[in-house]
Amino acid sequence: MNSTHILGKITYKEIGQDPVTGLLVKGEFREVIHQVLQKDPDAFDLLYFDISQFKVFNHRNGIKAGDELLRIIGQVIKTSTGNSFVYRENGDHFFAIVERERSEDIAHVVHEEFIQNRRYNISIRCGIYSFTRTDINSDASILLDKARIAGNYDAGNLYQYIHRYDPRMESELILSNYILSHIDQAVEENWIKVYYQPIIDSWNHKIVYFEALSRWDDPEFGFLSPISFIRALEQGRLLYKLDMYVLEQVCRDINKHELADEMPRVSINLSRHDLQVENLHETINDILAKYKIPHSCIRIEITESALIDNEVIIQNHIRRFHQDGYSVWLDDFGSGYSSLNTLSKYDFDLIKIDMEFLREGNEKTKVIIEDIVDMAKKLGMHVLTEGVETREQLDFLASIGCSFIQGYYYTKPLDLPSMKEFMDKNKIALEDNDEHAVFKSIRSLNILDVTNSGRPNASEGITEKNSISVALYENGKFTLLYAVKELEPWFRNILGANNLQEAENVFNDPDHEFHRRAVECVSKAAHLDEVAECHLVLPGYSGILRMKCIADNGKTRAYLNLLRIGEGDKLYNPNARKEIFLASERKKPEEKKPEFSFTEFADALPTPVLIYRASEAETILYANDACIREFGCTSFEDFMEHVGRSFHTLVYPDDIDVVEEEIWKQVGDRTNPKRDYVYYRITTKDGTIKYVQDAGRFVRTKEAGDLFYVTLYPQEKIDHTLNGYQNKQ
Ligand code: C2E
Numbered sequence: 001m002n003s004t005h006i007l008g009k010i011t012y013k014e015i016g017q018d019p020v021t022g023l024l025v026k027g028e029f030r031e032v033i034h035q036v037l038q039k040d041p042d043a044f045d046l047l048y049f050d051i052s053q054f055k056v057f058n059h060r061n062g063i064k065a066g067d068e069l070l071r072i073i074g075q076v077i078k079t080s081t082g083n084s085f086v087y088r089e090n091g092d093h094f095f096a097i098v099e100r101e102r103s104e105d106i107a108h109v110v111h112e113e114f115i116q117n118r119r120y121n122i123s124i125r126c127g128i129y130s131f132t133r134t135d136i137n138s139d140a141s142i143l144l145d146k147a148r149i150a151g152n153y154d155a156g157n158l159y160q161y162i163h164r165y166d167p168r169m170e171s172e173l174i175l176s177n178y179i180l181s182h183i184d185q186a187v188e189e190n191w192i193k194v195y196y197q198p199i200i201d202s203w204n205h206k207i208v209y210f211e212a213l214s215r216w217d218d219p220e221f222g223f224l225s226p227i228s229f230i231r232a233l234e235q236g237r238l239l240y241k242l243d244m245y246v247l248e249q250v251c252r253d254i255n256k257h258e259l260a261d262e263m264p265r266v267s268i269n270l271s272r273h274d275l276q277v278e279n280l281h282e283t284i285n286d287i288l289a290k291y292k293i294p295h296s297c298i299r300i301e302i303t304e305s306a307l308i309d310n311e312v313i314i315q316n317h318i319r320r321f322h323q324d325g326y327s328v329w330l331d332d333f334g335s336g337y338s339s340l341n342t343l344s345k346y347d348f349d350l351i352k353i354d355m356e357f358l359r360e361g362n363e364k365t366k367v368i369i370e371d372i373v374d375m376a377k378k379l380g381m382h383v384l385t386e387g388v389e390t391r392e393q394l395d396f397l398a399s400i401g402c403s404f405i406q407g408y409y410y411t412k413p414l415d416l417p418s419m420k421e422f423m424d425k426n427k428i429a430l431e432d433n434d435e436h437a438v439f440k441s442i443r444s445l446n447i448l449d450v451t452n453s454g455r456p457n458a459s460e461g462i463t464e465k466n467s468i469s470v471a472l473y474e475n476g477k478f479t480l481l482y483a484v485k486e487l488e489p490w491f492r493n494i495l496g497a498n499n500l501q502e503a504e505n506v507f508n509d510p511d512h513e514f515h516r517r518a519v520e521c522v523s524k525a526a527h528l529d530e531v532a533e534c535h536l537v538l539p540g541y542s543g544i545l546r547m548k549c550i551a552d553n554g555k556t557r558a559y560l561n562l563l564r565i566g567e568g569d570k571l572y573n574p575n576a577r578k579e580i581f582l583a584s585e586r587k588k589p590e591e592k593k594p595e596f597s598f599t600e601f602a603d604a605l606p607t608p609v610l611i612y613r614a615s616e617a618e619t620i621l622y623a624n625d626a627c628i629r630e631f632g633c634t635s636f637e638d639f640m641e642h643v644g645r646s647f648h649t650l651v652y653p654d655d656i657d658v659v660e661e662e663i664w665k666q667v668g669d670r671t672n673p674k675r676d677y678v679y680y681r682i683t684t685k686d687g688t689i690k691y692v693q694d695a696g697r698f699v700r701t702k703e704a705g706d707l708f709y710v711t712l713y714p715q716e717k718i719d720h721t722l723n724g725y726q727n728k729q
């Protein structure tokens, strides 16, 4: 016999009728349960329906309308089940017996009916209990309780309105009742412990913040993690007590310098109901005042699920926190309650990307994380990703400029002694306030799109995103924090560096041209927002290095660097040649067009003139028109190509040693250089070898660095003896 037939055969003695709904009364329903269990318990489920907000409805619309609503709900349930075994208990609670295979569908139908029908503005939750053979002799009240427990279960997901009974729900209920009745004792007797989890900068690997997370060390139930007690306290609206206790404990730890010698920065979690508590802000401020903790030490985490409450109220809370000097973070972003629009509605300082994204760990979630980072930075917010457990995850997040990392890859939340041990053992330090000042600016950079960062002016002067790097400069030493992936081949092929560390070594190698050019840039762009650029010539590369000072704490400066690679080189464009004399782009008041232009004058000279850098690379920076013609070339670029771009390669190869030696003798003492006269051969573009006398002068300039200025006098033939003769003068 199928289950519908079984239901058709059920008979019960009529006792009465529910006066409001006309449904069965308790005795009748108990009898139905009894008969169903006798016939086939495995074929039926017991459904429990509970109306949320029924009291509000009654209050607003009056008892009569409330009764009418109950009657309608009873009818909807009856129609959906297709039988009349429906019972109402205590106002707004209904039970029904249904065939097992249809139970979830029926629950959905009833729920949907009232969601669609906006007239009533109520929602219906449902618990499902599946009878078993062991229930045959059970008291019906126990079975009703089981369906009710399932219906009242709060899985922490507001959108889950149907729950199937699970025996764990009962033990949770017992624990949750225990938690609610013992919170005061737990606070008084220090059962609540504060654990700390470090929040680490993905580039400098220092601890920037700690998140305070609570644990309940219970004499009866043992050590409880937040899943067990946070939800109970939240449902009982008592989480506020715990949160204020945690804050107080954090302040005590900071005050006693338990976490660090310096004042650490700690984030605390507030729940949705905390935001409904009166005088929340005063209470928080008073706790900080009691322990003399500056407000800048504390960050407030508001979980995304709190945002389902009134938008304006939350906005006002955030505003008030800001007024009081606290940063406000959005916790668990993307966990399901909010839309992207959330980011535009609320003024958060940082968003924590929910750990579910990493747990998914596929290419699609990577794209999503990257987009969230990009978007958050454009909106001027910092970004943190939670739940980082592997090196690959860390590397990925560092590569997209997700500045903050929190997760088991570093450590689980720890109590104070273990945290100290963790820091000592792994040599992970707290970012001090000086570093914090510099890194705050670095972290606001949007390296996914440097032209669009939260920080105003951050990328002015640095417009290409495919060849950027970020470095620190302190006491003459560079620390390379980041280089965009596209630079890897350049590092490998031109610098011989296979990773960031090796590239940093080149940055710091005093014998390397790259180091010298970088030092030149930082000396020119020595203040915040200044940009300097220089011409960089390395074997196999010729281009521009441009560095922008993006942070400066008086001790350490941070630079956003651009290496212009591949494309047309501005410095070799004769029309742009004068830019070398303008290496710094500091903002100056608008200058009048100069009456005199060096390049115009030099190009008009009948004598060949050449300027090159007084560095090992001897890069040629300028050749006047007479010089270009002397070499049989048509343009500056043509000339550069022909002579090999440096003075060293311009000289006929057999003469270079003697030329270098003679120059060195003359100008070796750079504090007192003399003019030098050197004879050597050059080769013109058509292959003709010519003799020239070179009259050179070492010139030290403020903006363009150390240079050689040379005039070339064509000779009939070379006379090496003159080298020696002239040099003795
Ligand atoms: P949350 O604020 O998002 O905190 C992060 C949670 O993720 C912590 O769990 C932490 O231990 C865990 N976690 C961190 N890194 C990893 C990882 O790499 N992998 C995995 N699987 N988990 C990681 P915890 O301490 O159990 O806290 C759970 C939640 O309970 C917190 O989530 C927070 O919403 C709440 N909570 C904890 N303590 C408090 C409190 O004192 N007050 C309030 N209102 N809520 C709290």
Ligand code: MG
Residues within 6 Å of the ligand: 211, 269, 301, 331
């Ligand atoms: Mg949190």
Ligand code: MG
Residues within 6 Å of the ligand: 331, 332, 352, 354, 386
């Ligand atoms: Mg979180």
